[in-house]
Amino acid sequence: MRVDLFDFDLPPERIALRPAVPRDSARMLLVSGQAALRDAHVRDLPSALRAGDCLIFNDTRVIPAQLEGKRGAAKIGATLHKRIDLRRWQAFIRNGKRLRVGEIVDFGSNVTALAETRHDDGSFTLHFQGDEPVELLLGRAGTMPLPPYIAGKRPTDARDEQDYQTMFAQKDGAVAAPTASLHFTPELMAAVAAAGIITATLTLHVGAGTFLPVKADDTTEHVMHHEWGEIPAETARKLNEVREYGGRLIAVGTTSLRLVESAADADGTISAFSGDTDIFITPGYRFKAIQGLMTNFHLPKSTLFMLVSALMGRETMQAAYVHAIASEYRFYSYGDSSLLLPA
Template structure:
């Protein structure tokens, strides 16, 4: 299986730069995973494809202002405490290890050797690089006075993906309406389409909303740099499934309902927490699950997702669910129909049409 098998041509103007004013007014492509048939809808019409007895699994992670811009501290022999500020250095917080130690991505990396100290906000926050990891990331020890989260809110910026060049007017638009557990370096973007009103409508249909947590790191989005897919190494991400969430998912499956996951992160969470018989167990830990064609889904029945970068692990995941040929044809159709792509773009529902609760009146 070659990485290039998951490549498609995308005109740059189809990369969405701004969120729509109304979250639920995005377009929705419905893909039948069995036949490859495609239907075009508006996202709020997702209710046509849900039915009582299903459950909707969402990732309630919250994006932290993880992008920090600082200056390298050059130790000055006359005033070591103050130091002399030098080159600009950018830190992206990826994963909290313990206390004030974080795994980070540092740019430029060549200026970030072990022992390097960095100042943010004129010394309000300082960082020392204490280790270089195999994948090029750095372990950083932070020092500060006060509460770290408050300082981060003051100094940090939302870590928008590099393909988004517009400034975000409202930082809450890069959060889902149900975001609660802080810790992500990127948003679980399939959830950005939901409004509180739409979620309430779904619950009123007899469909429980199940919250799980996976703190999204960059590993999910990083390009696959090896030619052979099987040689790709996934980074670990922290996940958590409560006893209540596991019970609802297991009960749904036992009664013949469908588990509909919102986003690839929710999918990876429930698949990581499940045993081989498809029973989801409560707990927390790190997952590096890599889903690609040939994978047998243990829990998930249907997936709500966005349109993903070419040659990404997410293209491989959706291909595992719907088949590579169906996915590539659907993406070709999406380009032809001028869908909006990536984080602020339109959505896709991968399901089986014959079990959909399609209403002719909507």
């Protein structure tokens, strides 16, 4: 499909630079399979679902993966993208033309890394020097990797260390937050449980590639980034039981959706999973297991807008986004939410 079919006009003032306070006070647009739109708030989520439905959360934790350093006099910025092993990370490099394989980047705070390999997409494999765990090095030298559409408007600050982390964050490894889960609070989770809604967790370490623009003219030419994920056997069993007894699997975020669909067989049975996924969902994709999605509002011509268009229909989502913009919903990572229910 042509990528320009997924374009739309978004006024820059619709981009949220801070999250709603409290988190569950954010607005939520309900989009049904009949293309009906209803304005609500995240705190209304329990009443929008049915007892026996299952919300699927991503328990990844964002690490301080943004680094600023120097190679000689040249300023080098690095955004870690995907872990390779205990000391090596693949990273997108700012000012990468000034960096050559074999050179050392000094990130300050006694943190250095060797530019070990340059990849075809311009990223590098960075080999962090020394014996200390890389997590300790990042804690000294790294900052929270805010999305470029926020970081370009204001600097990262202490508030982001809390704001850009979900209440479910347990397992270090993400370089971007699973932002749909940012809206949840203990109070909302108590209301979810009281409504008889089931919950489950999985892990997908979100990579910086989630923010890369689609440069191809046709979706068939786009190469999707790889991300590591895991669905434990117990979680797979719970999700299959929900489907068996007639409950709906509602992914909280596109990360949860992509991992469940990666682990599902043709008949919708979900197996335990551990490994990389590069699943790219566009209109025409047949969903195997997921029956709903809670997600924030996405970039024009992004792979994520293509995904929601696959779930609900492109025309339905274009109409929903026109309504959201006209109604002054807040967009992107710190923005408002939507609940998409095909049936």
